[in-house]
Amino acid sequence: MRWEGRAWVFGDNVDTDQIIPGRYLRRVSYDELGRYAMTGADPEFPEKVREGDILVAGRNFGCGSSREQAVMALQQAGIACVVAESFARIFYRNALNRGLPTVEAREDPTEIVEDGERVVVDLDELVLRSESGEVPLREPPEFARRAWREGGLLELARRNPERPPWR
Amino acid sequence: MATVVERFLSEKCGERVEAGDVAVVEPDVIMLHDGSGATALRTLRELGTERVKRPDRVVLIFDHSVPPSSVEAANRQNELLAFARRHGIERVHVDEGVCHQILVERGYARPGRVIFGGDSHTPTAGGVAALGFGFGGTDMAFTLLYGELWLRxxxxxxxxxxxxxxxxxxxxxxxxxxxxxxxxxxxxxxxxxxxxxxxxxxxxxxxxxxxxxxxxxxxxxxxxxxxxxxxxxxxxxxxxxxxxxxxxEPVVSVPDAVDRVRPVGDVQGEEITRVFVGSCTNGRYRDIRAFTEALDALGGPDPNVRIVVVPASRRVLLRLARDGTLERLIELGASVAPPGCGPCLGEHLGVLGDDDVCVSTANRNFPGRMGSVEADIYLASPLTAAVAAARGELADPREELPRTALERVSGS
Structure with missing residues (x-):
């Protein structure tokens, strides 16, 4: 698996209130969340982001509330994958379920990426490449690769609801 | 020997599991609130099925937007009620309080149990020796559908x-x-x-x-x-x-991160416009009573501070009403909102504006958590919140409060 796109850089501990502020959760429909993606961190983000863009962040990305709308908002905004030094566990699971690839970097990837520049996330070579350098990526578990390829555990369950996707 | 979580999950799985293993677990309690419940319901629709394997284990609690804060919220709650009726889910608690408090009060959370909840603060059940795990809406939909979920x-x-x-x-x-x-x-x-x-x-x-x-x-x-x-x-x-x-020492989490913890003394004098007392962290009877007594001892609130108090449950509210604490709070000028999550997640009942600086007894102070991204939130104890409400600025409760007020809560 490999993604190439413009990168948007965020810091450590980006929480779900920054990804989708709570005040939108029960005021907008589930299909309009993309218009508010990342507005807790950058109010202009929905205007800047395009289909296929990549988020790059530091440690503990997606901490805070369990809201799955955080993943939906990023997907609707067009984000192809998120590369971070680490992810909060509920966000990681939500992303796995909805098929948003969340790739862990072995070193802080924000050190080598500038906002808006083109980057390559290469899961075959396990590397994130930017203009100024490279950061090695962690090998994702095989079940995660499979889920991302198939569009998430939710999609697997949709095809065969009788059988839990982990069985 | 094993860790407590290895013991609990091994019992649930019927085989010995250890840290790092992937276990498929059937929880004793499947908890959903109006937020995660609505997301789970939507996921079930995406799956094209609506089966609930263990309706007897499901507990549905409305606490996030109660009473409904918008048409969207009201519609989603009505859909959830209809869903519960269709599937014979009988444990439904509407407007009764914050889910984590209700789980304990109603005895759903009890020693040795494993709880899967559609809320990140489900670990709160550890206070009664149950193990609570938080999940998002799709994982909760899976748990409704299959009665089980994978877990490392x-x-x-x-x-x-x-x-x-x-x-x-x-x-x-x-x-x-x-x-x-x-x-x-x-x-x-x-x-x-x-x-x-x-x-x-x-x-x-x-x-x-x-x-x-x-x-x-x-x-x-x-x-x-x-x-x-x-x-x-x-x-x-x-x-x-x-x-x-x-x-x-008495401490606060300073904006905008919970782990940015400083002694109150280090930020002494920071001006405050709002105080929120409540939430699954500190909305219980002893919290609100300690707040009220301390505020009273200091002569009531500063005129520039607005106070919102949200009891964690109806039972808490009733107890405050019966012993006169509620009456005193109202006399002191606090707004007392109905039991639930209140303004903790920035949805209603006291949302913050751009210039607000709030002392909150809740658990999150991320940018925009309680409303405006510009607002500042300090997380603190009910005592520190009372001092901030009375002085209009942050101050160390040990310097401000009379000895008797301090001793009542010492070691608490």
Whole structure:
């Protein structure tokens, strides 16, 4: 698996209130969340982001509330994958379920990426490449690769609801 | 030997599992609230099925937008009620209080149980020696559908607390101090187990500690009951961190991160416009009573401070009403909102504006959490909140409050 796109850089501990502020959760429909993606961190983000863009962040990305709308908002905004030094566990699971690839970097990837520049996330070579350098990526578990390829555990369950996707 | 979580999950799986193993677990309780319930319901529709395998284990609690804060919220809650009726889900609690409080009050959370909840603060159940795990809407939809869910068995980090808390220092100060020491992601994928002093604290304080474990990234949290069967007592731990309670001071989490913890004295004089007392962290009877007594002892609120108090449950509200605390709060000029999450998640009942600076007894101070991204939120104990409400600025409760008021809550 490999993604190439413009990168948007965020810091450590980006929480779900920054990804989708709570005040939108029960005021907008589930299909309009993309218009508010990342507005807790950058109010202009929905205007800047395009289909296929990549988020790059530091440690503990997606901490805070369990809201799955955080993943939906990023997907609707067009984000192809998120590369971070680490992810909060509920966000990681939500992303796995909805098929948003969340790739862990072995070193802080924000050190080598500038906002808006083109980057390559290469899961075959396990590397994130930017203009100024490279950061090695962690090998994702095989079940995660499979889920991302198939569009998430939710999609697997949709095809065969009788059988839990982990069985 | 095994860790407590290895013991609990092995029992549930019917085979011995260890940290790092993937276990498929049938939880004793499947908890959904109006937020995660609505997301789970939508996911079931995406799956094209609406089966509920164990309706007898499902508990549905409306607390996030109660009473409904918008047409969208009202519609989603009505759909959830219809869904519960269709599937014979009988444990439905509407407008009764914050889910984590109701789980304990109603006895759904009890020693030895495993709870899967559609809320990140589900670890709060560790206060009554149950193991609570938080999930998103799709995982909860899977749990409704299959009655089970996969889980990687977490490792255990023990926080052993020696000594006692000094006068004017509360369990909230201890909990925030621990999050500050560990850092926001330290306990990612791990269970935080609190031993020593926490085992002797009242249930509400144990819940407060476990509630804030989420902010250190913990997957679940646990306080062993002081007495009880061997299987509930501490087992192995993969790592132990020690902390001396007598060195804990009244602290605040300063904007915009829970783990940015400072002694109140370091930010003394910071002007405050709002105070929120409530939430699954500190909305219980003793919290609100301590706040009211301290505010009263200081002569009531500063005229520039607006106060919102949200009892964690109807039972808490009733108790405050019966002993006169509610009456005193109203006389002091506080707005008392109906039980639930209140303004904690920035949806209603006291949203913050751009220039507001709020002292909150809840658990999150991220940018935009309670409304405007520009607003500042300081997390604190009910006592520190009372002092801020009275003085219109942050100050150390040990400097401001009379000795008698401090001793009433010492070690609490």
């Amino acid at each position: 068995v977490p490792r255990t980090i023990r926080v052993h607390v020696t000594g006692d808390l000094g006068p004017g220092v509360t369990a909230k100060d201890l909990a925030l101090t621990i999050v500050g020491e560990l850092g926001a992601g330290y306990a990612d994928y791990a269970v935080l187990e609190y031993t020593g002093l926490p085992e002797r604290l009242p249930v509400g304080d144990r819940m407060c500690l476990c509630n804030l474990a989420t902010e250190a990234g913990a997957k679940s949290a646990y306080v062993p009951p002081a007495e009880g069967p061997e299987r509930l007592r501490p087992g192995d731990a993969d790592e132990t961190v020690e902390l001396d309670a007598s060195e804990v």
